Amino acid sequence: MKQQVQIAFLAVYILFFSNATAQVKVGKIDGSLWTANYNSVDDFDYASKMEILVYVKCFMELESLKDIEAIKSKYNIKSANLNSFENWRKEQIHLILQNLHAIKSNSILSKTVAIDKNCTWQEVTKAIVSIEKNIPTNLKAWYADAIVFNRQYVNELARLAFLFPRPSSEVLTIAPNEITGNNYKDKEFLLTFDDGPTPANGNTDRLMSTLKKQKLNGVFFVLGESLQNRINASSKERVATLYSGNKIGSHGKIHKSHQYLKAWQESLDFTTSAIQKLNNGNNKTNYFRPPYGQRTVEISKYLSKSNGSILLWNIDSQDWNSKITASEVSDRVIALMLLWRKGIILFHDVHSKASDALPIIVDSLNGSGVHFIDSNKL
Ligand SMILES: [Zn+2]
Incomplete structure (x- = not known):
């Protein structure tokens, strides 16, 4: 056992130093190092509290970023918007406190690292100073791995924040009709799938049967051109049947940043009209997910004229990334669900990993009190 722990530490050590040199890498966490499960409300809350505190520790490391040149070089960016x-940063602190306050059980609040029911930010940052020495032996390997993951993850977000709004992304909103999932109720999650549909019998079809088996549904943000191709290759009715039980949103006609796309209006109109035809005009809510989360205030305003919204996300599965396996995707998504405790999960139905990861996620969280929102009730 001791040898196993040493090997785990060595692996984490190597992972950390290889991560430190390459900036654009996907954050991974090994869920098997968490020695308990998430199958009850208390188990979920304990894992959630520990995940949040490790995130805070890594988030606090950003405080040392003062010099603009150092920021630009660290994140490999041309300019940094302070x-x-x-x-x-302010929004993160608000969310972190809100999530810690959602933990109600006294035994969980006092376990390992004691935090107060209505803790302030100052108290939280004070509590994490002693986190390392309080980690029980059976969680030491988990902790070492979680630090590597959260350090990578917080830097993924911080980089987007420094770049914002050129390009814009999911980390901040710019208009009232933009939804990130941060305002959802505790433990409520929405599943979303981008970039489809695939041609018949592809990953979109496979995912549909996975969702049916799991008694789940989601919002599919389709590319107008791919949707039209699929309709042309079969029929409107068949494609409507494919999506039945789920909601369809727009991802634009083609997969390009709409922030920099001159013909963004044509792209939106084309896709909305294709979706409406499919739903016989019943698709009243008009959700748009901009490719890469990149949009402008003009786009948000244009959508609001027809009661439309921009649906962003706060949990990025990274399932499109060839450097991450399906089981690593499920570990990453679970860790982020524990961290954010609510929100919108981003998957891609054009890739196969969502189909493989979802049953693991659902099974791991069975009994935790996590609820997946019915996309038809949006
Ligand atoms: Zn996309």
Whole structure:
């Protein structure tokens, strides 16, 4: 056992130093190192509290970023917007406190690292100073791995915040009709799937049967061109049947940043009209998910004229990334569900990993009190 722990530490050590040199890497966490499960409300809350505290520790490391040149070189970016970063930082603190306050059980609040029911930010940052020495032996390997993951993850977000709004992304909103999932109720999650549909019998079809088996549904953000191709290759009725039980949203006609796309309006109109035809005009809510989360205030305003919204996300599965396996995707998504405790999960139905990861996620969280929102009730 001791040898196993040593090997785990060595692996984490190597992972950390290889991560430190390459900036654009996907954050991974090994869920098997968490020695308990998430199958009850208390189990979920304990894992959630520990995940949040490790995130806070890594989030606090960003405080040392003062020099603009150092920021630009660390994140490999041409300019850094300190105002955007500060707005993002404030929102993060608000969310972290809200999530810690959602933990109700006294035994969980006092376990390992004691935090108060109505803790302030100052108290939280004080509590994490002693986190390392309080980690029980059976969680030491988990902790070492969680630090690596959260450090990578917080830097993924901080980089987007420094860049914002050029390009814009999911880390901040710019208009009232933009939804990130941060305002959802505790433990409520929405599943979303981008970039489809695939041609018949592809990953979109496979995912549909996975969702049916799991008695789940979601919002599919389709590319107008791919949707039209699939309709042309079969029929409107067949494609409507494919999506039945789920909601369809727009991802634009083609997969390009709409922030920089001159013909963004044509792209939106084309896709909305294709979706409406499919739903016989019943698709009243008009959700748009901008590719890469990149949009402008003009796009948000244009959508609001027809009661439309921008649906972003706060949990990025990274399932599109060839450097991450399906089981690593499920570990990453579970860790982020524990961290954010609510929100919108981003998957891609054009890839196969969502189909493989979802049953693991659902099974791991069975009994935890997590609820997947019925996309038809949006
Ligand atoms: Zn996309």
